Amino acid sequence: MESLYSLVGAFLEWNSKTLLLFFVVFVLTLDYFKNRKPAGFPPGPKGLPIVGNIFSVDQNRFHESLTKFAGKYGNVYSIRMGQTWMVVLNGLEVLKEGLITQGDNMVDRPDIPLLDDVLHQRGVVFSSGHTWKQQRRFCLSTLRHFGFGKKSLEQVILDEMTHCAAYFKEYKGAPFNPQPIVVNSVANVICSIVFAHRFEYNDEKFINLMDMFDKAFQIEESIWSKLYNSFPEVMRLLPGPHQTFLQMWSNVKDFIREEMNEHKKTLDPSEPRDFIDCYLNEIEKTKEQSDSTFNEDNLIGCVFDLFAAGTETTSTTMRWALLYMVKYPEIQEKVQAEIDRVIGQYRQPSCDDRTKMPYTNAVIHEIQRISNIVPLSVAHATNKEVQLLDYTIPKGIVIIPNLTSVLLDENEWETPNTFNPGHFQNKEGEFVKRAAFLPFSAGKRACLGENLAKMELFLFFTSFMQQFTFSMPAGVKPVMDYRFGITLSPQPFEICAQSRLN
Template sequence: MWPYFIFINLFLFFSAVFLLLTDYAKNIQPANFPPGPRALPFIGNLFTVDFKKLHENCTQLSEKYGDVYSLRMGQTWMVVLNGYQTIKEALVAQGASMADRPIQPILEDVNLNLGVISSNGHRWKQQRQFALSTLKYFGVGKKSLESAILDEFKYLSTYIAEYKGKPFNPHLIINNAVSNIICSLVFGHRFEYSNARFQKVMSMFDQALQIQGSIWAQLYNSFPVIMRRLPGPHQSVQNIWNEVKAFLRTEFKEHRKNWNPSDPKDYIDCYLSEIEKTKDNVSSTFDEENLAICTLDLFVAGSETTSTTLRWGFLYMSKYPEIQEKVQAEIDRVVGRSRQPTMADRTSMPYTEAVIHEVQRMGNIVPLSVPRMTSKDVRLGGYVIPKGVTIITNLTSVMFDKSEWKTPYTFNPGHFLNEKGNFDKRASFIPFSAGKRVCLGENLARMELFLFFTSFMQRFSFSMPPGVKHAMDYNFGVTLSPVSYEICATLRQ
């Protein structure tokens, strides 16, 4: 018996040594690869950082390792970029080398690397150009969309006014209202706030985005073969997005019934026409599966970030009533109470513009942006980043950079005002990222934020319920959202 046990022990010992040596050899990097915290075998730095505040950890690590440093998440090497100058150099000056997206199994299992966010190469270029031109055709940046936003606010305002100043949770209703803008462009119609199925879809977004920014997603991306078979929150991501896609396919089916190729009424109509037009073109990337993922990308990106920014805005206005009053005074002076604010008022409202930008800066909605990947070897900050390495652009390090902002951790609209009180947009303000992968919905988001925020400030004053202290805590995920809260919206007399 003893020789048998000795054999088993020796086998296990040499197997462990072999696996350790294999892991070590597989993860050897060039001598001038960016430094970083020591990585453990197999799991790397998965447990070095706190995934509930990963953006803060990444910023703290830059103080020790510099603006360009590395992390190893399981079997995936990442290089984290910090500071405005470094990120600008990477995304703008060397943007062509960092325009790809890495393959993330937790997303790949859902979107098959299709769409406008996760795709690369020819597919990405074709889909992005189509989305930009189509959204522009249906009103992005035009007066017609401005009217749609103002009309949506009327529905929203009536709904909130019914609370008569009593506490309510703004989460789902704001998501619904903001989503209705992109819905009008993509689906050709809005959804009533009483639509139970749409409300359910809205409620799932937050959950999925939080899981995708958690350690569960990193484990899934590092060990997909194992994690696909293990229970845990990561399993719900596929269920959520599959349910959303089922919702979208119902919309496609309805569109097919009344589809008139010569008279497209929305993004889906145009996409269906493009499928028919290019069906014999081998280089075409237009098909119904890609339509589902592109629509999902537009749907989520066009609603979640803007609605989250507005929810942060309510909190900051209630926390700083003196700032809220100054915004309202400027609106009263420029717009008055007899009409709604318009985009034409924007240049006459520097303080309000400064407040909106400060909400975006402090809210830090997409703290680590969306990952990129090097398409060739890149030299940055004195280091060489090999082809195929995931790039994390830590926008938190820019939004709270002490060298860029006078009081980085204090809500201060003065960050965006010059000595004469005029609005001063800072180059280091990059909430929509930069370069070739800059958010394609930036113009839409800016219009929505200005019109919704000023309309709210014109009609309501926000405050916390009696006896409730301000909690500025966040939920970390792909987006940084405020923890669930209730607030009072009182009609201004």
């Protein structure tokens, strides 16, 4: 009897091992056939079964890993993240071909589960097709109405700068962390357009909101995000930073929803105060149109996009600007000398001054170039089969525009890894535009707020340099390394701001 039990036990053990082996072989075979490269697909690094190249890149320097791959596989290559194939575009000519010449074929956004679970492909940045076209057209026209790219918005920015400068002066040259105040100041410019009011710098609710933005942008490009986007059904069930990310963005949406509901109580359709009022009017106007995409969910999505993109990128650039000025005090002095000569110490700057200040303009552009704050832009997707160079890219493939490969390209810049305002000046000291200057990306999906960002950067930076001389605390050297996320932001730092005004 015992021998019978032993025989049965051995059979069951052997059978379970066989079953497990069969299952592993089945999964690997399925993965192989599912993820085979189609004919004419760009080359790229070999990946592991199931996870692809997720663990073969440096997650904290993802853009650098992708740029190195271009040196081996060419300016158009493929990489597989989990179950998703991506094609990475590198170099100025390839990016122009993909984003501009063939831009209509790559204008969609891919399915990104982590973001889809937050925004459900609503709003203007992460939507596609008819929804994107309607929302983009409305956003552009409404933002222009409220001053985007117009002189009328200058005073809003300068008024906010007055609040910011007063805050800096309170420290009387002592060290302080500029991040919260710079973020809040830039955010208030967007708030004036979207909410028709600003938030005080000591508003705890708003401070927490800005802190959530900072943390969420770090998580969004972490290994947790990659795993979530590759295996969403599993990751939705597991704890981790990705769950924190979802909760933080849910809190941001609740904040916007509260503002929207308050606007609905006091809305006067004949006198819209801000973007939300205009959008609520548009919902009412188009409610009988069958193809209308105007609804409260898309309103929250659009405000979310404007708020996130309009705050993070400009405030991050301004923090890099402060760091580069303290690292290169001789450049800071030269900027101040030009400001004193053109504007003086007491008149507020104007965007009209920009053409008279080639050196300051060059410094701002060089800060944007070398800080490279959105290194991989925002992912695109093909909406039809595309021929790019000698390769065939099927419909539905994720496209990664590697802006790093252009902004730090040794073939485009004389000293790509050195802070050098001369990149944007000719021998006569005049400002020179460069084709490889693409911090806002290119094509129809280029940054919606590019004109506002340029205005803010010039007015904030010039005002800072006019009113203060910046330095590091005694004995401290500036750290120029970045924190990797959706944006490349500086490591937290303290700075001293000494007033230049008598």
